[in-house]
Amino acid sequence: MTNTIGEFATAKLLFCIGTNMTEAHPVAATYLKNGVRSGTKLIVVDPRRQELADYAHIFAQLRVGSDIAFLNGVMNVLIAENLYDNRFVEDNCENFDDLVAKVAEYPPSRAARISGVPEKTIIEIARMLGTIKPAMVIYTLGITEHNTGKRNVMSLANLQMLLGNMGVEGGGVNPMRGQNNVQGACDMGALPNMYCGYQRVAVPEISEKFARFWGVDGLSTREGLKIAEMTNGLPAGKVKAFWIFGENLVATEPDIGHISHCLNSAEFLVVQDIFRNETTPYADVILPSAAWCEDDGTFTNTERRVSRVRKIKEAPGEARPNWWIFKEVARRWGYDWPSNSGRDLWDREIAPLCPAFAGITFDRMDAIGGIQWPCPSEDHPGTAVLHRDGRFSRGKGNFQAIDWVPSAEEPDETYPFVLSTGRRLVHYHSRTQTGRAKGLNERMPEERADISIPDAERLGIANGETIRVVSRRGSVKIKANVSKRMPQGMVWMSFHFWETNANRLLSGDTASFDPDTLTPSYKACAVKIEKMA
Amino acid sequence: MGTSLVTAVINGKTLTAQPGMTIMQAARAKGIKIPSLCYHPALESSGACRICLVEVEKHPKLLPACTTPLSEGMVIFTHSPKAVAARRFVVEMILIRHPLDCFSCESNGRCDLQDLAYELGIEKSPFQEEGNVCTDYALDDTNPFYIRDMNKCVVCGRCVRACDWQSGYHAVDFQFRGIKTTVNPPVGMKLEDSDCVFCGQCVQACPVGALIERKSIGQGRSWETEKVRTTCAYCGVGCQLDLHVKGEKIVRVTGTEEGMPNRGRLCVKGRFGYDFIYSEERLTKPLIRVRKGDMKSGDDLFREASWDEALDLVASRFKEVIERHGSDAVGGVSCARSLNEDSYSMQKLFRMVFKTNNIDHCARV
Numbered sequence: 001m002t003n004t005i006g007e008f009a010t011a012k013l014l015f016c017i018g019t020n021m022t023e024a025h026p027v028a029a030t031y032l033k034n035g036v037r038s039g040t041k042l043i044v045v046d047p048r049r050q051e052l053a054d055y056a057h058i059f060a061q062l063r064v065g066s067d068i069a070f071l072n073g074v075m076n077v078l079i080a081e082n083l084y085d086n087r088f089v090e091d092n093c094e095n096f097d098d099l100v101a102k103v104a105e106y107p108p109s110r111a112a113r114i115s116g117v118p119e120k121t122i123i124e125i126a127r128m129l130g131t132i133k134p135a136m137v138i139y140t141l142g143i144t145e146h147n148t149g150k151r152n153v154m155s156l157a158n159l160q161m162l163l164g165n166m167g168v169e170g171g172g173v174n175p176m177r178g179q180n181n182v183q184g185a186c187d188m189g190a191l192p193n194m195y196c197g198y199q200r201v202a203v204p205e206i207s208e209k210f211a212r213f214w215g216v217d218g219l220s221t222r223e224g225l226k227i228a229e230m231t232n233g234l235p236a237g238k239v240k241a242f243w244i245f246g247e248n249l250v251a252t253e254p255d256i257g258h259i260s261h262c263l264n265s266a267e268f269l270v271v272q273d274i275f276r277n278e279t280t281p282y283a284d285v286i287l288p289s290a291a292w293c294e295d296d297g298t299f300t301n302t303e304r305r306v307s308r309v310r311k312i313k314e315a316p317g318e319a320r321p322n323w324w325i326f327k328e329v330a331r332r333w334g335y336d337w338p339s340n341s342g343r344d345l346w347d348r349e350i351a352p353l354c355p356a357f358a359g360i361t362f363d364r365m366d367a368i369g370g371i372q373w374p375c376p377s378e379d380h381p382g383t384a385v386l387h388r389d390g391r392f393s394r395g396k397g398n399f400q401a402i403d404w405v406p407s408a409e410e411p412d413e414t415y416p417f418v419l420s421t422g423r424r425l426v427h428y429h430s431r432t433q434t435g436r437a438k439g440l441n442e443r444m445p446e447e448r449a450d451i452s453i454p455d456a457e458r459l460g461i462a463n464g465e466t467i468r469v470v471s472r473r474g475s476v477k478i479k480a481n482v483s484k485r486m487p488q489g490m491v492w493m494s495f496h497f498w499e500t501n502a503n504r505l506l507s508g509d510t511a512s513f514d515p516d517t518l519t520p521s522y523k524a525c526a527v528k529i530e531k532m533a
Numbered sequence: 534m535g536t537s538l539v540t541a542v543i544n545g546k547t548l549t550a551q552p553g554m555t556i557m558q559a560a561r562a563k564g565i566k567i568p569s570l571c572y573h574p575a576l577e578s579s580g581a582c583r584i585c586l587v588e589v590e591k592h593p594k595l596l597p598a599c600t601t602p603l604s605e606g607m608v609i610f611t612h613s614p615k616a617v618a619a620r621r622f623v624v625e626m627i628l629i630r631h632p633l634d635c636f637s638c639e640s641n642g643r644c645d646l647q648d649l650a651y652e653l654g655i656e657k658s659p660f661q662e663e664g665n666v667c668t669d670y671a672l673d674d675t676n677p678f679y680i681r682d683m684n685k686c687v688v689c690g691r692c693v694r695a696c697d698w699q700s701g702y703h704a705v706d707f708q709f710r711g712i713k714t715t716v717n718p719p720v721g722m723k724l725e726d727s728d729c730v731f732c733g734q735c736v737q738a739c740p741v742g743a744l745i746e747r748k749s750i751g752q753g754r755s756w757e758t759e760k761v762r763t764t765c766a767y768c769g770v771g772c773q774l775d776l777h778v779k780g781e782k783i784v785r786v787t788g789t790e791e792g793m794p795n796r797g798r799l800c801v802k803g804r805f806g807y808d809f810i811y812s813e814e815r816l817t818k819p820l821i822r823v824r825k826g827d828m829k830s831g832d833d834l835f836r837e838a839s840w841d842e843a844l845d846l847v848a849s850r851f852k853e854v855i856e857r858h859g860s861d862a863v864g865g866v867s868c869a870r871s872l873n874e875d876s877y878s879m880q881k882l883f884r885m886v887f888k889t890n891n892i893d894h895c896a897r898v
Contacts, residue, residue, distance in 0.1 A: 004794065005770060005794040006793070006794055024768060025768050025769065025770050026730070026732065026768075026770075026800035026801075027770050027772050027794075027795045027798045027799065027800055027803070028770050028794075029701065030699060030700055030701045030798055033701030034698065034701070144897065149897070176769060176770075177769035178768065178769055178869075179768065179769060179869040179870055179895070180764070180765060180766050180767055180768060180769060180771065180869075180870055181868075181869055181870060181871065181872070181873065181876075182769060182869035182894070182895065182896055183769060184869075184872075184873040184876065185867055185868065185869045185873075185876045185894040185896060186894075186896050187873065188867075188873050188876035188877040188880060189876070189877065189880040189884075189892075190867035190876040190879060190880050190892055190893065190894040190896075191892070191893060191894075191896065192890050192891060192892060192893050193890070195880070195884070196877055196880065201884075201890050210884070210885075214881070214885045216885050218888060219884055219885070219888065220860065220861075220884070220888050220889055220890050222861070222890060223890055224861070224864070224889060224890030224891040224892060224893070225861075225864055225891045225893070226893050226897075227866055227893045227894075227895065230864035230866070230891060230893065233864070238861075238862070239861075239862060239863065239864045239891070240854045240857075240858055240862045240863065241850060241851050241854040241855075241862065241863040241864075242863070242864050242865070242866075243847075243851075243863070243864070243865040243866070243879075244865070244866050245865065245866060245867050245868045245871070245875070245879055246867070246868025246869075246870055246871050247866050247867075247868060247869075247894070247895060249866065252895070267854065268850040268851070268854065270847055273816060274815060274816060275812070275814055275815060275816060276814070276816065281834065283820075283822065284821070284822045284846075284850075285819065285820070285821055285822070285838075285843050285846055285847055286816060286819065286820040286835065287819055287843060287847075288815070288816035288817055288818060288819060288820075289816075289871075291809075291810045291815070292763075292766040292810060292870075293763070293776070293783070293807075293810050294810065295872060297872030297873060297874040297875070298764075298872060298873045298874065299764045299766075299771060299872065299873065300771075300873060301764075301769055301770060301771025301794070302769035302770065302771065303771075303794060305771055305793065305794065306873070307764040307771055307773065308762070308763065308764065309763050309764050309766075309872060310761050310762065310763045310776075312761050312763075312776055312778045312781065312783070313781035313810070314781070316815045316817050317815070317816075317817020317818055318817055318818050318819070318840065319815065319816060319817055320840070321875075322868070322871055322872070322875035322878065322879070323872075323874050323875050323877075323878040325844070326875075326878040326879050326881070326882040327878060328840070328844050329844055329847055329848050329851075329882060329886070330881075330882055330885070330886050332844060332845060332848035332849075333848060333852065333886045335885070335886055337878075337881075342872060342874040345874040345877060345878065346873070346874060349877065349881075350873065350874070350877050369773070369791075369792060369793060370764075370771070370773070370793060425730060425800070425801065425802075426731075426801060426802070428767055428768075428802060428806070432809070433766070433767075433806065433809040434802060434806055434809070435809075436808070436809035436812040436814065437802075437805065437806040437807065437808050437809050438677065438747075438748055438805075438808055439677035439678045439731075439747070439748070439805050440677075440801070440802065440805065440806055442677040443676075443677055443678075443731065443801070514897075517897040518897065519897040
C-alpha cells in the first residue's frame with residue numbers, strides 16, 4: 001500500500017474495487033465503516049453485492065473480468081469533462097497523450113456494454129471521483145487474479161495519477177495483501193528477480209554487493225523462475241529438485257490434477273511445514289518446523305509496517321526454526337552462517353543490506369512497535385505515505401494505454417457460468433491452521449457454492465441442495481447457497497475444504513494466467529451447474 | 534492551532550489539557566485514575582454507569598467525568614466524600630443482583646467491579662431486595678467462541694458500543710427496561726443468526742465476567758498469566774495481539790489497545806484461531822520417504838529420521854542435482870506466512886549457496 005489502513009477512517013472518498021474486505025481483511029473494514037459513519041464517501045465496484053456494498057454511496061456491479069473497460073470508461077468521462085488534475089498530470093506524469101487516445105475508445109456507452117455497469121453509474125462515479133479529492137483506491141485479489149491482473153493494477157495507477165491522488169494522505173493505490181507476511185516475503189527477496197529490499201538480481205553492482213556481504217563469488221545475475229514456471233518445469237525435466245516451504249501447493253494452486261502431476265514428477269522434493277497436508281505425500285523429505293509463537297522475528301503488514309513476532313513456547317518434538325534449517329543445509333555445503341536468531345538476522349544482515357529497512361532494528365521495534373519502511377536511518381520515524389508530493393521512484397509517473405481483453409475462459413454455451421474463488425471470514429486457505437482451531441470449524445463446517453436467486457429458480461435448485469459444479473478440468477459436488485448477493489451467471493466458492501476445493505475446477509494452464517506475473521485466473525473460470533439426479 | 538489549552542485543578546494538582554477533552558481524558562492523560570465501569574478510551578462515552586461522578590466546585594450536582602468537558606478554571610475532586618458516597622451507592626446497587634462467585638469467575642483479578650468494591654471496602658450490598666432482581670438468566674453458551682452470562686452483566690454498554698464502533702456490526706443492544714435490562718441480539722434471534730461475526734470485541738470490552746472466551750475457561754488466573762505482544766498470523770492487516778500466556782499455554786488473546794494498525798481491534802481468526810499450534814497433529818520429527826506409493830495413503834510412505842540424516846540427504850541431493858544439471862535445476866517456494874528472517878534465509882540459501890534465483894512465493898496471487 002502507498003498509504004495506511006488508518007486513513008480509511010478519515011479519507012474523503014474510498015474507491016474499493018475487487019476487495020471483499022469485511023471477510024478477507026476484517027479489521028481494516030472496521031476503519032472503512034467508521035469513515036463512512038463520519039462522512040467518508042464510498043464507491044464499491046464488485047461482481048458480488050458483498051457486504052461493503054451495503055455501506056456504499058455508489059455500488060457498481062461489474063461483470064467478472066471487465067475492470068479495464070470500466071476504468072477506461074471512468075477515465076474517459078474524467079478527461080471529457082475535464083475533471084482530472086491537469087496540474088499533477090503536467091508536472092508529475094508522462095505519456096498522457098497515449099492515455100487520452102486509448103480511453104477515447106471507451107466512451108461510457110461502450111464501457112457499460114462490456115462491464116454491465118449502467119452508463120449513468122459510470123458517469124456518476126467519474127463525477128464523484130472528479131469532485132471529491134483525494135480518494136483512496138483500495139483493491140485486493142479481485143483485481144490481480146485475472147489474466148489481465150497486471151494491466152488491471154496499471155489501470156488503477158492511471159486513474160490515481162489522472163486524479164492527482166498520489167503522494168497524499170487519504171489517497172494512493174492500496175492493495176490489501178492477503179497473507180500476514182506476503183509483503184514481508186517480497187521484502188525479503190523471495191522473488192526470482194529481487195534480492196531483499198527490492199534490489200534487482202540482474203544489476204551487477206547489486207549482486208556484487210550481496211556477494212561481498214555474504215563472502216562468496218559468482219552470484220547469478222540471471223532472473224529466476226516464477227512458481228508456475230518451476231512447477232511446470234518439474235514434468236518438463238527442467239527443474240529436478242524442488243523445495244516447498246510452508247505452502248500447501250496441491251490445495252492452493254489451480255487445477256489440482258495438474259499440480260499433483262507436476263510434484264509427482266520431481267526428482268527430489270523437500271516439504272518444510274508444521275503439519276502434514278495435501279502436499280506432504282509428494283515429498284521425499286518432510287522437515288518439521290517451528291510455528292507462529294515458537295520463534296522470534298518479524299512480519300511486514302500490507303502497509304509496509306515491520307512488527308515483532310514473539311516466541312512464547314518451544315516448538316514440539318524436534319521441530320526447528322525455519323532459518324535454522326536453511327543455515328544447517330548451508331553448513332553442509334561448507335558455509336558457516338553467523339546469525340543465530342531472528343534478531344541477528346534482522347539487525348546484522350537484513351537491515352545493513354537493505355537501505356529501505358536500514359533504520360529498523362529489533363530494539364526500536366521493541367521500544368515503539370512496528371515501523372513502516374522506507375526507514376533509511378535510526379532517527380527516521382518511518383514512512384506512512386509513499387510518493388509524497390508526486391515524486392515517484394522512477395521519476396515521472398508513466399501513463400499506460402491499456403486495452404480491455406476478455407478473461408482467458410469466458411462463459412459459453414457448454415459452460416455458461418463464471419466461477420470466482422476466494423476466502424471466507426472464518427477460514428484461511430487450506431485450513432491447516434483454522435481447521436485445527438476450536439470454534440472456527442463449528443462456525444463453518446463445510447463449503448457451499450454461492451449462486452444467484454434467478455439462477456437457482458431457473459434451474460430448480462433449492463438452498464442447501466447438493467449440486468455439481470463442473471469445469472473443463474473436473475467437477476465438485478457441493479451444497480448450493482442461494483444468495484441475494486450473487487449476480488446471475490456467477491458461482492463463488494472458496495478453497496478451504498479439500499473435497500469441495502474450487503481449485504479442482506480452475507485452469508493450471510499458464511496460457512490462462514497473466515502473461516507477465518503468471519498469476520492464475522483464480523477469479524474467472526467457466527463452469528456449468530448440474531442438478532444431482 | 535489557535536485554540537488555547539484549558540487549565541484546571543484536579544485533586545489539588547493543576548493540569549492543562551486540549552480543549553474538548555473530558556475530565557476523564559484529561560485526568561487519565563496525567564495519570565490520575567477516576568474509577569469507571571462504562572468508560573473505554575476507544576469508545577464514545579455514554580455516561581451510563583455513574584461510577585465516575587466527581588465533585589466540581591460551583592456545581593451543585595456531581596458530574597460524570599467521562600462526558601463532561603474540562604473547562605477553564607474547573608476545580609475537581611475525584612474522591613471527595615460526596616463523590617465517594619455516590620460511587621459507593623452505585624456499586625451497592627449493582628451488587629444487589631451481581632453474583633458474588635468471584636472464586637470461580639474467570640474474570641477474577643481483572644474485574645473492574647471487583648476492584649471497585651475492593652477500593653470502596655464493600656463486601657456485599659446492604660440493600661435487600663424482596664422482588665425479582667433478575668439473577669436467574671440462563672447461560673448463553675450456544676456459540677463456539679464465547680459465553681454470555683447476563684447475570685453478571687452490569688449494563689455498562691461497552692460491548693454494545695464496541696460492536697457498533699470497533700467492529701461495525703451492532704449485533705447486540707439493550708433490551709427491556711429497569712432492572713430487567715439486558716444486552717441481547719435482536720428480539721427472538723440467536724446470536725448465531727444475528728449480524729454477529731464473532732470477532733469477540735465485546736468480550737475484550739467487558740469490564741466484568743459477563744462475556745468470557747470459551748477456550749479460556751479453567752486455563753489460568755489473570756495473575757498467573759504474562760502478556761506477550763505479537764503480530765497476528767492470518768491476513769495482511771498485521772494486527773497487534775496480546776497473548777495472555779501461562780507457561781507455554783495461551784489462555785486468551787486480546788487486541789493491543791495502543792497497537793498499530795488495529796488499535797485493539799481483532800477479528801474472529803485473530804482472537805480465536807490460535808490453538809492450532811498445540812495440535813497433536815504437529816510434525817515433530819524429520820521424515821524420509823521409504824517408498825513411492827499411493828499419494829492418498831500418506832502414513833506408511835515415510836519413516837522418522839534424525840535431523841542429521843534428513844539434512845545430509847537434502848544437502849547431498851541438491852548438490853547432486855546441481856552437479857549434474859546446473860544451478861537452475863533446483864528451485865524453491867518460500868512461505869508468505871512465516872517470518873521475514875525465514876524468507877531471507879531461504880533466498881540466501883538459494884542465491885548464495887545454490888547459485889540460482891529460482892526462488893519465489895505466492896506474492897502474485
